[in-house]
Amino acid sequence: MRQQDRFSLILDRLNHSGSVTVGELSGATGASAASVRRDLRSLEEQQLLKRTHGGAVSTEVIYELPQRYRAGRGQQQKRRIAEAAAALVDEDVRSVGLGGGTTTTELARLLAAGKPLKVVTNALNIASDLSVRPSIDLVVTGGGVRPDSYDLVGPIADRALAGISVDVVFLAAAGVDSVLGVSSCDEIGANTDHSLMATGRRVVVLADPEVVGRRAFARVAPVTAVSVVVTGAAADQEELARLRAVGVAVVIA
Known part of the structure; x- marks a missing residue:
């Protein structure tokens, strides 16, 4: 090994x-x-x-585990979640926001092979992947780099996002539940995730099954800010029922 x-x-x-x-x-x-x-x-x-x-x-x-260690964990599940999320990008979607994370990185690769899109991201690795794709009109926020990931966060990123509006935001989460909502492992990243969510007319959270029902350190946004949660079949079914009860659509990949 x-x-x-x-x-x-x-x-x-x-x-x-x-x-x-x-x-x-x-x-x-x-x-x-x-x-x-x-x-x-x-x-x-x-x-x-x-x-x-x-x-x-x-x-x-x-x-939160550094991305270099998370990237290989549950890769098939992440791919299925990304594929289900990509299916939500219909012909009416012309612009998307992508937060950082291993599952959103998978989604970015799928979107790059599809129709022309304007993509806004605060993730350096996603920006690097998409910058050479002729079908992608790319906007990168700038900001401070988190030491355990490729995410750009902080006031510079937040200010850049304040003037932007996109059709759909896709965001990974360290926790999502029907009471606290979407949560992150650090408060600075949580603020920037909140700023990214605010740019979207719809917000889709990509959640590995183990984070459904989990509450991480810092709240990103209430559950009412979420349109759709895409997760796997192993997610807590009772928690998924509670999410549906408060108006969140759930897609099982």
Whole structure:
């Protein structure tokens, strides 16, 4: 197993159980105990866990995983969610907003192969992918770069978005539920996500199944600001029913 894949497995297990042991990880990854210890040391240096005698525990503050570790997780599910979202871009849609994230990156690649569109994004990797596509009229917000992703956030991005209007905004979320609404793992990113949502006449949230019913650190917007949630079949069905009850359309990919 590649080191990056081991990192993803370690962080996933910490996210679910709160602690891991070197022996457990060695068995799960097929790596030697020495390799696992080096992995734990590297992740601790990035403040993604705290090493203990014989293993590691979650840090007290839960961070969103850096995109380089998230990109390979649940890739088939993300692709299905992106395909279902792309199907919402009908002939009347001429402009879209794309927030950052692994699923929106998949969506951007699908849109690039489709009809001509004006695309507004605050994600550097999406901008890089789309900048060479002749069918895409691209607008990039500017802003400060988040250290754990390719997102441009903060006051510069917010001001750029304040003067823009698009047909549909597609946004990934760290959490979405019927009470708090859409939430993010950090307050600065949440503000910029809110600014991006405000540009759209419709807002579509792309939600991995595990984030449905979850509340992350910072609120982005109330659930009433969301038009559609696109997620997978493994999402909490009771929470999806509550979202439908408050007027949010749900698409299962």
